[in-house]
Amino acid sequence: MSALLRTEGVAKAFTLHLQGGTRIPVLGGVDLVVSPGECVALWGPSGAGKSTLMRCLYGNYGAGAGRILLRHRGEEIDLVTADPRTVIEARRETIGYVSQFLRVIPRVATRDIVAEPMIARGMVKAEALARATALLSRLNLPDRLHGLPPATFSGGEQQRVNLARGFAPGYPVLLLDEPTASLDAGNRAVVVEMIREAKAAGTAVVGIFHDAEVREAVADRLFDVIPHQDAA
Amino acid sequence: MTRPMLEARGLTLHFGAIPALVDVTIDVAEGEVVAIVGESGSGKTTLLRVLSGLMPPDAGTVRWLGEDVHAMGEAARRRLLRTDWGFVHQNPRDGLRLNVSAGGNVGERLMAIGARHYGNIRGEALSWLAKVEIDATRIDDLPRTFSGGMQQRLQIARTLVTHPKLVFMDEPTGGLDVSVQARLLDLIRSLSRELGLSVLIVTHDIAAARLLADRILVMRRGRVVEQGLTDRVLDDPQHPYTQLLVSSVLAA
Numbered sequence: 001m002s003a004l005l006r007t008e009g010v011a012k013a014f015t016l017h018l019q020g021g022t023r024i025p026v027l028g029g030v031d032l033v034v035s036p037g038e039c040v041a042l043w044g045p046s047g048a049g050k051s052t053l054m055r056c057l058y059g060n061y062g063a064g065a066g067r068i069l070l071r072h073r074g075e076e077i078d079l080v081t082a083d084p085r086t087v088i089e090a091r092r093e094t095i096g097y098v099s100q101f102l103r104v105i106p107r108v109a110t111r112d113i114v115a116e117p118m119i120a121r122g123m124v125k126a127e128a129l130a131r132a133t134a135l136l137s138r139l140n141l142p143d144r145l146h147g148l149p150p151a152t153f154s155g156g157e158q159q160r161v162n163l164a165r166g167f168a169p170g171y172p173v174l175l176l177d178e179p180t181a182s183l184d185a186g187n188r189a190v191v192v193e194m195i196r197e198a199k200a201a202g203t204a205v206v207g208i209f210h211d212a213e214v215r216e217a218v219a220d221r222l223f224d225v226i227p228h229q230d231a232a
Numbered sequence: 233m234t235r236p237m238l239e240a241r242g243l244t245l246h247f248g249a250i251p252a253l254v255d256v257t258i259d260v261a262e263g264e265v266v267a268i269v270g271e272s273g274s275g276k277t278t279l280l281r282v283l284s285g286l287m288p289p290d291a292g293t294v295r296w297l298g299e300d301v302h303a304m305g306e307a308a309r310r311r312l313l314r315t316d317w318g319f320v321h322q323n324p325r326d327g328l329r330l331n332v333s334a335g336g337n338v339g340e341r342l343m344a345i346g347a348r349h350y351g352n353i354r355g356e357a358l359s360w361l362a363k364v365e366i367d368a369t370r371i372d373d374l375p376r377t378f379s380g381g382m383q384q385r386l387q388i389a390r391t392l393v394t395h396p397k398l399v400f401m402d403e404p405t406g407g408l409d410v411s412v413q414a415r416l417l418d419l420i421r422s423l424s425r426e427l428g429l430s431v432l433i434v435t436h437d438i439a440a441a442r443l444l445a446d447r448i449l450v451m452r453r454g455r456v457v458e459q460g461l462t463d464r465v466l467d468d469p470q471h472p473y474t475q476l477l478v479s480s481v482l483a484a
């Protein structure tokens with residue numbers, strides 16, 4: 001089956017103008033292919049560029065070279081060159097990203113934060129809220145927290161809100177950066193189940209999993225992210 | 233993709249030797265929120281004034297739904313300001329009539345576009361006061377008896393009551409304390425989504441830009457030095473000035 005997400009020769013370097021223009025090369029020549037129903041785990045030592053690659057895949061960082069081809073509305077779009085409006089549309093419909101930390105939106109209740117991306121895709125509000133509540137409960141977030149803004153939640157609670165928000169819409173492509181880092185064993189097991197269900201539904205998953213047990217439970221293969229100084 | 237509603241090309245404007253705008257190109261599509269950030273004196277307010285037709289550029293064009301804003305007559309431009317466009321000023325005193333009641337401030341904009349039925353106007357005013365979280369009992373009070381944050385919320389109600397397509401906002405949260413700002417930003421965020429508004433917002437507040445805007449433009453000395461998807465510009469800034477701007481705020 002054809003890839004949902006693939007990259008060709010992706011490179012990324014940072015130029016730090018405030019530090020005299022120091023250039024930090026991070027990625028070079030990255031060729032990654034992810035098919036429907038497959039989970040690819042990015043693999044490499046700390047600082048290798050795993051999170052950087054994932055942010056490039058979401059269009060959050062701009063790749064310096066190469067192409068990032070996402071199957072969106074039946075066609076491949078290149079996230080490296082796509083205009084912002086197209087990237088926003090692709091994020092609404094096609095690609096989701098669960099970052100390591102939740103970005104809290106002031107004054108907005110947890111349940112609404114989770115429902116928001118579903119409503120943006122056209123789901124009826126009541127239905128979106130019901131699905132949000134169900135997912136939050138599945139992730140063992142106590143009912144009494146659903147109506148509160150997550151600003152005061154613990155790290156693990158915020159991460160579960162983030163997971164619910166990322167999984168709820170059912171994006172065809174899902175990026176997960178250490179999704180279980182701050183979770184206990186019970187909640188890790190729930191996340192493993194959710195990833196397996198997403199795969200079974202045909203979702204292409206790219207993940208960074210420091211937890212070996214989780215990785216072995218969900219990843220179909222590893223993709224080496226090579227620290228730049230070791231790259232050819 | 234649909235054509236942008238507002239399209240400006242090559243805007244240049246000098247005040248004597250001061251280059252307030254240098255070759256600025258910007259567009260805003262339907263339902264899009266665009267933020268303009270940059271240091272004081274970089275030309276942000278001037279840009280809003282030129283885009284909304286209040287001030288002609290030395291060079292360049294501004295089109296609204298394809299029509300040249302600076303070529304249309306004064307009457308047509310005033311009509312746009314009453315109907316398709318709204319303006320939220322930094323200082324609520326510039327956007328409100330202080331000797332008219334809160335309800336009157338909201339109702340007046342409706343009457344300016346032809347509403348005549350008193351009961352409907354008052355009903356609409358009440359519903360807008362509720363939307364911006366101003367208690368109904370304050371409807372007959374003068375805005376001068378309101379706090380700064382309330383005045384700003386009233387200005388937003390007055391602006392949005394006529395359902396403009398595009399709202400220009402110049403530092404709408406400037407001069408308010410932080411908790412009041414958060415409430416106002418939340419209001420702007422939810423109303424712009426609910427109504428599918430396009431918003432062009434000038435702000436000093438990077439966190440506000442991140443929260444509200446789909447796209448961001450960074451201005452310096454009259455030029456747009458960097459622009460793009462908000463989170464990309466803020467998380468992976470390319471221009472030295474943007475890197476400085478982003479590094480000087482904590483965890484925006």
Ligand SMILES: Nc1ncnc2c1ncn2[C@@H]1O[C@H](COP(=O)(O)OP(=O)(O)OP(=O)(O)O)[C@@H](O)[C@H]1O
Binds near residue numbers: 014026046047
């Ligand atoms: N916005 C940025 N600006 C400058 N440098 C950055 C930026 N983001 C990442 N880097 C640099 O890129 C390199 C790779 O970082 P990245 O976070 O991708 O590593 P990682 O493989 O995810 O590591 P870890 O396993 O520790 O999370 C590091 O040297 C980091 O400092």
Ligand SMILES: Nc1ncnc2c1ncn2[C@@H]1O[C@H](COP(=O)(O)OP(=O)(O)OP(=O)(O)O)[C@@H](O)[C@H]1O
Binds near residue numbers: 252272274275276279
């Ligand atoms: N009517 C005017 N006559 C002369 N100079 C002007 C006029 N309006 C603006 N300027 C100058 O043009 C430049 C841009 O001003 P502008 O008000 O657009 O800046 P700004 O980016 O909105 O700044 P701030 O963040 O402080 O509001 C400044 O140097 C200002 O002094």
Ligand SMILES: [Mg+2]
Binds near residue numbers: 050051052208
């Ligand atoms: Mg990382």
Ligand SMILES: [Mg+2]
Binds near residue numbers: 276278402
């Ligand atoms: Mg100004």
